[in-house]
Amino acid sequence: MATSSQSTDWQGRYYHIDQVLDKPGPRTDPGFLAGDGVKDFLRNQAKILVIGAGGLGCEILANLALTGFKDIHVIDMDTIDISNLNRQFLFRPKDVGKPKATVAAEFIMNRVPGVTVTPYFGKIQDKDDDYYMQFNLVICGLDSVEARRWMNATLVNLVDPENPESLKPLIDGGTEGFKGQARVILPTITSCYECSLDMLNKPTAFPICTIANTPRLPEHCIEWASVLEWPRVQGDKKLDTDDPEHIGWLYTIASARANDFNIEGVTWSLTQGVVKNIIPAIASTNAIISAACCNEAFKIATSSAAYLNNYFMLIGTDGVYSYTFEHEKRDDCPVCGGESLELSISSDFTVEQLIELLVEKQDIQIKKPSLSTPTSQLYLQAPPQLEEATRPNLTKRVSELVPPEGEVTVTASTLPFSLSLRISYT
Amino acid sequence: MADSQDIQTATTSIVTDAQPDSKTRRYDRQLRLWAASGQSALEDAHILVISGTATSTSILKNLVLPGIGKFTILDHAKVTPEDAGNNFFLEGPSSVGKSRAEEAVRLLGELNESVIGTADTSNVEELLEKNPAYFSSFTVVIVHNLEPKLLDKLSTFLWSDDSLPPLFVIRSAGFLAEFYIQFHEHTIIESHSETAPSLRIDKAFPALLEYSLSLDFTKMDPTDHGHIPYVIILVRALEDWKNSHQGKPPQTYAEKKEFKAGVLAMKIKADEENFDEAESQAYRCWADTGVPSDIAALFQDPQLAALKPASPPFYHLLSALQKFTLEPPHTLPLTSTLPDMKASTNSYIHLQKLYKTRAEEEKTHFKSFLTVPIDDALVDSFVKNAHGLKILRGKKWGALDADPTSLGNALTSSPKQTAIHLSLSALSSLNVKQPGIAPTIEALTTEAQALLPAGNALPDDFPDAVGEIARAPTADLPNTAALLGGLVAQEVIKVITKQYVPIASCCTIDLVETWTGVI
Ligand SMILES: [Zn+2]
Numbered sequence: 001m002a003t004s005s006q007s008t009d010w011q012g013r014y015y016h017i018d019q020v021l022d023k024p025g026p027r028t029d030p031g032f033l034a035g036d037g038v039k040d041f042l043r044n045q046a047k048i049l050v051i052g053a054g055g056l057g058c059e060i061l062a063n064l065a066l067t068g069f070k071d072i073h074v075i076d077m078d079t080i081d082i083s084n085l086n087r088q089f090l091f092r093p094k095d096v097g098k099p100k101a102t103v104a105a106e107f108i109m110n111r112v113p114g115v116t117v118t119p120y121f122g123k124i125q126d127k128d129d130d131y132y133m134q135f136n137l138v139i140c141g142l143d144s145v146e147a148r149r150w151m152n153a154t155l156v157n158l159v160d161p162e163n164p165e166s167l168k169p170l171i172d173g174g175t176e177g178f179k180g181q182a183r184v185i186l187p188t189i190t191s192c193y194e195c196s197l198d199m200l201n202k203p204t205a206f207p208i209c210t211i212a213n214t215p216r217l218p219e220h221c222i223e224w225a226s227v228l229e230w231p232r233v234q235g236d237k238k239l240d241t242d243d244p245e246h247i248g249w250l251y252t253i254a255s256a257r258a259n260d261f262n263i264e265g266v267t268w269s270l271t272q273g274v275v276k277n278i279i280p281a282i283a284s285t286n287a288i289i290s291a292a293c294c295n296e297a298f299k300i301a302t303s304s305a306a307y308l309n310n311y312f313m314l315i316g317t318d319g320v321y322s323y324t325f326e327h328e329k330r331d332d333c334p335v336c337g338g339e340s341l342e343l344s345i346s347s348d349f350t351v352e353q354l355i356e357l358l359v360e361k362q363d364i365q366i367k368k369p370s371l372s373t374p375t376s377q378l379y380l381q382a383p384p385q386l387e388e389a390t391r392p393n394l395t396k397r398v399s400e401l402v403p404p405e406g407e408v409t410v411t412a413s414t415l416p417f418s419l420s421l422r423i424s425y426t
Numbered sequence: 427m428a429d430s431q432d433i434q435t436a437t438t439s440i441v442t443d444a445q446p447d448s449k450t451r452r453y454d455r456q457l458r459l460w461a462a463s464g465q466s467a468l469e470d471a472h473i474l475v476i477s478g479t480a481t482s483t484s485i486l487k488n489l490v491l492p493g494i495g496k497f498t499i500l501d502h503a504k505v506t507p508e509d510a511g512n513n514f515f516l517e518g519p520s521s522v523g524k525s526r527a528e529e530a531v532r533l534l535g536e537l538n539e540s541v542i543g544t545a546d547t548s549n550v551e552e553l554l555e556k557n558p559a560y561f562s563s564f565t566v567v568i569v570h571n572l573e574p575k576l577l578d579k580l581s582t583f584l585w586s587d588d589s590l591p592p593l594f595v596i597r598s599a600g601f602l603a604e605f606y607i608q609f610h611e612h613t614i615i616e617s618h619s620e621t622a623p624s625l626r627i628d629k630a631f632p633a634l635l636e637y638s639l640s641l642d643f644t645k646m647d648p649t650d651h652g653h654i655p656y657v658i659i660l661v662r663a664l665e666d667w668k669n670s671h672q673g674k675p676p677q678t679y680a681e682k683k684e685f686k687a688g689v690l691a692m693k694i695k696a697d698e699e700n701f702d703e704a705e706s707q708a709y710r711c712w713a714d715t716g717v718p719s720d721i722a723a724l725f726q727d728p729q730l731a732a733l734k735p736a737s738p739p740f741y742h743l744l745s746a747l748q749k750f751t752l753e754p755p756h757t758l759p760l761t762s763t764l765p766d767m768k769a770s771t772n773s774y775i776h777l778q779k780l781y782k783t784r785a786e787e788e789k790t791h792f793k794s795f796l797t798v799p800i801d802d803a804l805v806d807s808f809v810k811n812a813h814g815l816k817i818l819r820g821k822k823w824g825a826l827d828a829d830p831t832s833l834g835n836a837l838t839s840s841p842k843q844t845a846i847h848l849s850l851s852a853l854s855s856l857n858v859k860q861p862g863i864a865p866t867i868e869a870l871t872t873e874a875q876a877l878l879p880a881g882n883a884l885p886d887d888f889p890d891a892v893g894e895i896a897r898a899p900t901a902d903l904p905n906t907a908a909l910l911g912g913l914v915a916q917e918v919i920k921v922i923t924k925q926y927v928p929i930a931s932c933c934t935i936d937l938v939e940t941w942t943g944v945i
Contacts, residue, residue: 010519012507016480019898020600026893027938059908062514066480066904083454087491089537113518177459178916178926182940214653216774217766244445251444261771268444273458280458284488284919287912295601295905295937305601308940316916317618318927322942 008114014039017068020304032303042068046301049135050074051124051151053100055281056141056173058090059290061104064139065112067298072108073118073135075127076101081242087283124151129158132168137300139293140172143279145200145365146414148172152185152193153335153417159188169307171296173289177280178316182292183327184300184308187336191310191327194335194417198363199327203277218258218265222274225253241276250275288314334364334419340407347399347425351378354398358410366419369410373402382413399425449540456492463616464923465493471565471922472496474591476550476580478503478526480902481570481598483515483534484911489918490537497534498544498564500553501527512904550576558583561591566918568594571902574854581608581823592921595823596910597850600898601937602891603910604847607917607928609820613740615807616925619814623761624715627707628675630661631760631784637776638662643692651694653770655777656704663689663704664711675712682712700768717751717758724817725751739800743808744815746795750788758812759788785809818930826932826945827851830879836945837878841885843943846934848874848884849891853899867896894938906937913942 014021021039024032032038048069050060053076064072078100080091090107091100101119108117120127124147132138132154142148152170160166170185172193185192210216211223230239230250240246251271258266272278292312299307308324315321332341341364345354351371358369371378378401379393380386393401402408402423410419450457457465471494475482478501486497505521515533516526527545535543553560554576561567561584569577577595584590585608592609630638638661643651664675667685676685686708693701725748729741750759762785764778789809796805808815826832826847836844852873856865870892874884913933920928932945 010507010510013511015508016512016898016901016903019901020903023897025601025897025938026890063904063908066512066514082448082451085452085491085538086454086456086493089487089491092536093539111514111517214770214774216769216771248445262775263771268446269450269454269457272454278455278458281455282459282488282916282919283491284912284915287484287488287908287915289912291905291907291909291912292937292940295909295940298905305938312940314942316913316926317620319929320913320917320933320942320944324939324941 009043014068021302025305028305029303038302038304039068042298042301043070046136047071047134048073048297048301049132049138050141051138051147052076052141052143053088053090053104053119054078054084054141054143055087055283055286056175056290056293057100058088058104059286060139060141060173060294061090061108061117062112063291063294064297065108065115065117067294069297069301070115071118072115073120074101074105075120075122075124076104077121077123087281087286089283124154129154132158133166135168137297138168138170139297140170141290141293143174146367148193149197150414150416152187153415155185156187156192156336157416169300171293171300173293175281175285175289177282178285179314180285180289181311181313182289182296182308183311184296185310191329192333192336195330195333195337196311196327197365200362200365202362215257215261215263218254218263218267218270219274221254221258221261221263221266222250222271224257225250225271226275229253239275241272247272247275285314285316288316334410335417340420340422342424343421344424344426345398347397349398350395351398351401352394355379355394364410364419366410366412367414369412372409372411374407374409376401378402378408398423453493460919460923460925464919464925467923468493468919469495472498472563473918474498474500474561474564474567476500476567476569476572478513478515478530479509479570480513480904480907481596481910482568483513483530484907485568485570485596485914485918486530486534486911487515487537488911488915490534490541490543492919493538494541494922496542496544497531498546499527499531500546500548500550501525501530502547502549503527505529512902512907514904550580554579554583562589564591565922566592566594568596568914568918570596571598574858577823584608585610585822592820593823594914594918596914597854598902598906598910598935599850599853599895600901600903601906602846602849602894603906603935603937604850604932605910605914605917606823606932607820607921607930608823609818609921612816612818612820612921612924612928612930613738614814614816614818614924614927615740615804615811617811617814617816617927618925619811621813622765623758623763623813624713625657625710625764625781626715626755626757626760627657627660627664627710628713629715629755629757630665633780633784634658634661635665637780639665648694650770650773652698652700653768653773654700655767655769655773656700656707657764657767657777658773659689659692659701659704660707660711663692667711677712682708685711703768715755715757717756718813721747721758721813721815722751724815727817735798739798739804740808742796742798742800743805745797746792747808747812749795750792759792759809760785761810761813762786763810816927818928820930827877830882833877834879834882837882837885840943840945842887842891842936843932843934843945845885845887845891846936847932847945848877848888849895851877852892853895865896865899867892870896890938891936903937906935909935909937 022034053074080095080098080100082096090104095103099121101121105117105119155168155170158166173182206223211220215221251268255266296307299305309326311325311327313323331337332339358364358366368381370380377390379390404425406423408421475486478499503526505516505524505526507522510516510518510522515530521529525547527547531543531545581593584593588610594607596605638658676682686705689705730745733741733745762782764781852870856873917928920926929944935942
């Protein structure tokens with residue numbers, strides 16, 4: 001590996017990069033060892049994992065390869081869609097339908113000599129701790145909150161205080177339109193992804209009674225078509241939001257309803273936007289955020305400059321506005337905090353209401369939570385027998401089942417951690 | 427089930443028609459930001475980039491992908507081994523020795539078949555000397571690390587007439603960078619402002635007031651009562667309040683509190699969310715709707731005083747807007763966009779109709795102030811976006827360094843940013859004086875000090891900046907290049923589409939501490 005990569009290096013290849021590796025800058029940590037040692041680590045030893053080969057992932061892979069990382073791994077479970085081509089620049093129309101990770105890896109290896117990119121076409125959840133343990137750094141370029149929470153929790157859980165190698169810096173990027181953010185997470189040391197969950201925009205949710213009885217917006221008609229009419233008419237057939245025929249059906253149904261109620265504005269594009277929860281995405285914003293992420297990876301791997309502490313936010317809609325700050329670790333963070341989260345509820349609250357609260361609460365957002373106390377199960381979503389057995393609890397008051405200051409453990413199959421709540425009553 | 431399938435079969439043809447074509451599907455994620463109008467502006471644009479550096483190709487990548495019409499790379503250099511190591515749009519050693527412009531155009535062209543790329547291997551210096559008109563045929567001109575003598579010539583030429591293209595100047599070294607947009611004037615209708623226009627609850631238009639008074643809240647069916655839109659509730663509550671308070675809205679804190687309590691007291695059932703909404707929106711009753719101060723400031727623009735038939739449509743529209751606001755109720759034309767609120771379908775649609783009708787009437791009235799014919803779609807867009815209009819005025823490249831007062835102000839107000847700017851300026855001028863010699867911190871500092879007006883000291887942050895420049899004076903780092911590529915492309919898109927708001931100053935970037943800041 002080391003020899004093969006060196007043989008592809010040519011005189012002058014790292015002329016630009018070497019300027020910052022051969023000398024420290026005024027703010028460089030005194031521990032930085034300029035010269036061959038750091039270059040050898042970067043080019044022959046560092047192993048980096050990229051999560052996502054989409055809008056951010058394509059950019060990240062290209063930047064890492066150019067800055068001298070030679071052993072790069074990438075995971076992505078998606079295949080290429082035509083709507084990716086306005087920004088995912090490693091893909092061409094002929095690649096539509098192929099796995100992103102594989103196509104991206106091949107492209108990088110063809111373009112940048114001596115770099116090995118190992119693709120995995122699948123889910124991050126397929127991989128175990130041993131797999132994640134082999135990397136020095138992880139960069140996440142994902143559009144899914146669930147996947148990020150999983151990755152974050154996995155890397156926090158991986159930390160073994162006895163083994164410094166087990167601490168894998170996680171660099172996370174995200175964009176929406178002209179806006180984006182990049183951050184550095186040192187699992188267990190700095191604020192983690194879960195710590196900042198309340199910073200996410202609240203997803204727009206339309207109450208079912210509005211959708212069913214008092215639609216006012218075109219979005220309400222579209223939700224009616226997808227949430228109520230699709231299961232009613234199509235039965236068990238699963239709605240595939242990537243299938244134009246399915247979108248077409250929803251569009252037709254939504255248009256008819258809008259027409260009945262004199263509501264204007266149902267279009268194909270809006271239908272698709274609502275049912276797929278489409279977030280606008282452009283190449284330029286992805287370039288900014290990916291560059292910021294890769295720059296942090298480069299600085300961490302080489303110590304050539306201090307890394308970001310710990311959050312960079314950019315807004316490009318009105319001029320260029322950015323904000324760099326230290327996001328604080330939460331002591332009651334369910335992933336890295338250690339303390340239970342205090343939750344005060346009414347003594348009339350039922351278990352079902354508590355579940356609703358957990359789903360909606362901005363700093364928790366757990367879909368389909370299962371609840372238990374140290375001595376009993378309050379409600380379990382699965383398996384079916386246990387769900388059935390615990391279902392009667394849903395309508396009971398929490399205060400009948402949990403003493404004041406009692407502990408409730410919340411788990412969900414999508415998350416590799418449990419949340420500990422301390423319940424008090426008002 | 428059978429019924430619905432009939433609908434499905436009956437409407438298959440409509441569905442097929444509605445499904446977007448492949449171009450729309452390809453650009454879907456960006457059309458949601460700048461719509462078809464922005465896209466067609468991009469497709470009409472021709473961009474010139476001088477030099478094929480890593481930064482230059484990074485910028486172009488982000489413009490070719492969204493489908494810019496044409497681009498030209500002007501670069502007479504051949505690919506060096508150093509170029510081949512840091513530029514993704516060169517093919518490693520196999521590109522070495524070939525024309526840098528041609529290689530970059532070929533590889534960038536692969537990103538989007540509908541974009542036309544041209545490699546021009548002419549010499550910039552010769553073009554500036556013999557045929558400066560060459561530069562006038564582009565939509566925007568972008569330069570990266572162009573040597574000061576040529577940059578001076580180019581910027582002077584492009585500044586000589588306000589019909590000439592804007593110039594994007596980018597300078598970078600190692601972890602530090604800056605960029606500047608030279609333009610005379612940039613007017614924006616679709617700024618995509620995040621502030622919502624006023625619903626004018628405090629100044630209810632006649633049909634709205636009449637409707638709210640026509641409802642007998644007390645005799646209403648309970649379901650209907652729970653679905654009166656908050657706008658109607660507030661208009662009614664405010665009118666009642668004014669009738670018992672000498673025509674004045676709630677003014678003191680105590681009055682506002684009393685008003686809110688009164689709104690909640692109108693409930694006939696505790697769970698009427700529409701009244702809760704009305705209470706939380708009650709501030710709209712005393713937030714006096716007038717002309718927002720930033721829009722009023724536009725009325726002082728010198729272009730308005732000097733309005734002539736040949737003035738750009740924007741100023742004719744702005745002049746009409748000013749005249750419109752001089753009449754009661756002294757507001758911008760009414761918005762026709764209603765936010766969602768707790769309401770029944772019928773009451774919401776009715777309210778929406780009231781707003782739409784009134785907005786249409788006000789638009790017609792607005793049009794009566796226009797003294798030249800203007801395209802209807804433009805008038806519509808102007809009226810709809812009146813609360814977010816912008817006029818940006820730029821300066822010539824180099825204006826900051828040439829003006830002791832602004833430079834002095836910049837040193838005080840943004841020392842870190844100015845330290846980067848001065849360090850990069852010092853690097854440029856030193857490269858002219860001592861070409862090929864690695865600049866020392868001392869030489870750069872002397873050079874920077876000389877740029878300052880007498881009596882001004884270099885900012886405390888200067889050593890941090892200049893040290894980085896001395897460390898990597900000729901480094902076009904891939905990450906810095908990629909970040910600049912994104913930032914500059916965003917600005918180019920904003921300038922070309924005339925949507926969103928570009929910077930009107932100098933933006934500096936520090937990738938040691940990871941921040942950006944404008945001077
Ligand atoms: Zn945490």
